[in-house]
Amino acid sequence: MMRTARALLPLLLLPVLLTACAADKKDRTEGAAADSADLDAAARDWGIAPELVYVTEVSGYTVFQQSVGAYDDEFAAAYRSEKDATKFGLFVGRGTMTAESCPKQPLGEVSDKQVTCEHDGAAWYRKADGSHEYAVPDDGVVIHLIADADKVDRAILRKAAEAVHRPDDAELAALQPDTNGADT
Template identity: 80%
Template structure:
């Protein structure tokens, strides 16, 4: 029987196993994608532009095929260059506070107690076999990096959380299919 905690990850990460795409950009040096290209990409994905974030962690690459909307959130899967481990980046509207942190389910885990630990500007959360870093911003957006606890260690998730940022033009282009925008004239 598949555990609920693992129900979403295989669905999300299946495309990662098929192919990946490297976003060769440094942590955002203040050069976010211009508004028009970000708006167009968000529209193609069916998501609000303020939810589009990426991260960069040495040894992991983003999967172009995984980028898009899932259940009202922006999602991107990252896999290790060796292909053995992966984590998901989810960005949605909401808040994360000491009061509501343990009340919010961790991914698809809804029947397990969620343990929360404040870590800098983020929250480290554990439930069942899953763990995540959740980073709330000042605009009512929460960036979550989630994976199986036995697959990716906390240090990697923390680095990914610290590196989460709005994409620059190169990172945005790397997440979009080559044909993106080709039929946008309609």
């Protein structure tokens, strides 16, 4: 009898544990993205579609708020180093990137130079003239993390590419200028 009770206890607790794990997963997922109304409002202020808003994280770099907004039909943000003048840009636009299309797509403002492409994980490492970037395709958009090759090394851009994601509430707030106490 005692053996049966010991064997049944874990089976009886299994639904409780699974429910708790599912709830925990749900909480983490829901906290990952910014409130859609806030994201929609911010995107509208910038003049872009909400699905184009992405952010990244790289140790030692912060977003330059004045750079955030629309650039052509893309979302744009510049990240600058906290210790020197280096910076990289994040641009998000609609599209795809494949082995065939990668070398045909211009790399930032460098449109007349040959683009070389190297598949690196889920992203493409691209170079042209003195610029380089990681291009990350994601659900109908391509996130470009671009910099001057002489100022920002490939490892920084790769970290930025690996960390790119949709903003949470705090990250969305950090993209917007602080208006506390400012005249509007």
